[in-house]
Amino acid sequence: MAVARLTNLEADLRALGVIPVVALDRVEDALPLVDALSEGGLACAEITFRTAAAAGAIALVRAHRPEVLVGAGTILTTAQADAAIEAGAAFLVAPGFNAVVVDHALARAIPIIPGVCTPSEIEHALAREIWLLKLFPAGPIGGIPYLKALTGPYPMVRFVPTGGVTIANLAEYLAVPTVVACGGSWLAKADLVRAGDFDAIAALAGDAVAVARGVRGVEVGA
DSSP states (O other): OHHHHHHHHHHHHHHHOEEEEEOOSOGGGHHHHHHHHHHTTOOEEEEETTSTTHHHHHHHHHHHOTTSEEEEEOOOSHHHHHHHHHHTOSOEEOSSOOHHHHHHHHHTTOOEEOEEOSHHHHHHHHTTTOOEEEETTTTTTTHHHHHHHHHTTOTTOEEEEOSSOOTTTHHHHHTSTTBOOEEETTTTOHHHHHHTOHHHHHHHHHHHHHHHHHHHOTTTTO
16 A cells, blocks of 8 residues: 555656645645645645744645645654644655654554665665655755766665755756655745745746646646
């Protein structure tokens, strides 16, 4: 069951090409934010547990925008994992590979995308039959050349590069065959959300979808 759910998640994320990574200070910003992202073609959000509003925001999106694929990011503890699951998160994302958190998520049968940046961490994931991994921080640890180097010994691994990915290099990352999608923290920056500039967020999402379509075809964001 866990393998099937991970396979389905990989397919969903590949169809998007970009995963908006967002931190919300206020729960009430969740719906206008995902509406703006959806307007731009990205009906998805990774709502990070960097703020106290995360669980409430996820629950609100799941209740009122069930068509949006909403996950929980920056999961550092089992308590955060439980809170995200109870709120209705469809998947979890972690910045690093914490075996306790990963095993807890697997025991609760929810897909988790743990962060890795070394071959050893990749092998810890493969030992648990997790092949969809967050490469973080992608840019500072070597970017696309490093990503391509990992493909040699680990052709079965699929990556979600995050950190240092921008609209300027998005196409280059998406052109790497092992990349499923890229984490996009530039799509919904805190200042735009606080200002209520959701039109700007919709435009940024649309720009990202256009780049992804240019690399992968018109099915992206459809």
